Amino acid sequence: MAHTALTPVFVGLRTGLHALFVALAGLVVVRAIAVPTAASAAVVALAILLIATYAAGGFVARIARGRGRPPALAWLAALTVEWIALLWLTPEAAYLVFPMFFLFLHLLGRWWGSGAIVIATVVAICALGIHGGWSVGGVVGPIVGAGVALLIGLGYQALAREAQQREALVQELLATRGQLAATEHESGVLAERARLAREIHDTLAQGLSSIQMLLHAAERADPERPGVEHIRLARETAADNLADARRFISELTPPQLDDNGLGGALRRLASGPWLTQGLQVTVRVSDGAPLPMHLQTGLLRIAQGAVANIIQHANATAATIALEVQDRRLRFSIVDDGTGFDPGRVPDARGGRSDSFGLQAARERVGQLGGVLTVDSSPGSGTTLAVELALENAS
Structure with a gap:
């Protein structure tokens, strides 16, 4: 995700989710060691495998960027199977359903993710009932957790969409600002060219034209006078310079x-x-x-x-x-x-x-x-x- 003003929020939420998953899995391991049972060794091994699989999610995410969603869905399926197996062995694994809710919603989307959350909630309720007997807390707890996860997950997605829209808007504004700057620069250049053309026309060109006319009049007044060839040369030089000035004016004129x-x-x-x-x-x-x-x-x-x-x-x-x-x-x-x-x-x-x-x-x-x-x-x-x-x- 591109860096935006909401990036720290997203990083904090993801970091909290990772820490919660590892802490709950670690709680399962500690519980299995502190209260040993016949399945304690299997619980510890499966919990460690679950943590390792979860940690591999970062590598899977990098692969998914080039190959699409299948690698991520395969990783989620493996993580879900391991969680259900761990839940079969110990009821403490039911707590892991809460971070799993966010994974379902993030990877499966709004509708499929919501369906997966409902199924996972039913599985967690059944596991708690089988292991410790049916109770109001065992039913209401997962349902409340599912509701909270849905609200937080949907809010997260809304924030992500808003961040993308803001980023697109910022990029559009930057592009527009660049275009406006280029347009203003072009307008300034054209205005300066027009000003220079006007100044050359009103001063230099007019002056050369007047000089040419005066020299021509002097040449016609007494064509046999001494030094008339210098007057003629000055008139021709003024005419050449006037032609150059008019060429400059033409080049400075906007092409259109x-x-x-x-x-x-x-x-x-x-x-x-x-x-x-x-x-x-x-x-x-x-x-x-x-x-x-x-x-x-x-x-x-x-x-x-x-x-x-x-x-x-x-x-x-x-x-x-x-x-x-x-x-x-x-x-x-x-x-x-x-x-x-x-x-x-x-x-x-x-x-x-x-x-x-x-x-x-x-x-x-x-x-x-x-x-x-x-x-x-x-x-x-x-x-x-x-x-x-x-x-x-x-x-």
Whole structure:
């Protein structure tokens, strides 16, 4: 079992079970020696054999990991036969039925183990009646022990299942955290690339373009003046450097936005793998002022996250991505015909719900762009996610 917060509990229970079994078997040996009978030698030998068989359980468990349950069931059958033989010789062996209950429940499962516990209880009651006569204590004692063992054993199994579920949840959370970290890193890299492209375009490229134009004007103003060849060489050098700057800008541009800008990237998104999953995505992009690269990148990431959420949660058949730019104001919306939800009941990402993280991340991204994100949805009526911002406020 993988180490969890409940591992010390399991180790303590198992250690206590082992100690109880050995102590009860040792009690049988001590009783046989202290009160000798004709069967004392056989009782001592059989009790020692029982302890040795029980101790071999660890070796059998290692074999069972590679060969399945048969070795463990064979070991349990041998231990049960030895216990019944010892019980035939001495009534003190009836006490061993209590740790045997847990073995039955652990190795045979809930239902078969419970049946084995009932049978073992009947055997212990009959043995006590045959050896020492029938009494209320001889009947009630094993029955109470069986009930206690069932409760403890079932509680142990419930704890084990909970530990496995928690371990699976922790692994899932760790994997999700790694994916989120990778996504955030990628987003940061893309944002930095877009920022550098914007800075190069707004400063270096513009400056080189202005220098080129001024030198060209100077060259045309007096083409026969002395030193005009130096002006021509400076103009050509500025033109070459401007071409290099534009190449740097192109290389820094996110790959999805290389061709046809945001509209082309959204159309490629619409023709992605969503079609094979039953979602038809329509893109409507209006002609308007060219958008800054960082704004195009942010809107593309929002669209990618929204479409992924529609596939995972909305059970939608159609979605529409629309981009409108009018009077220096931008509206970007993603509408689907899915099952919808109650936006008021979606917790903040700090609440730990993985399905609300994408929405929170979109809000934060839109806030960084200087806009506002609104979500209009209700159960059974689809969802509309809209981004509105003024282009002069887009940071």
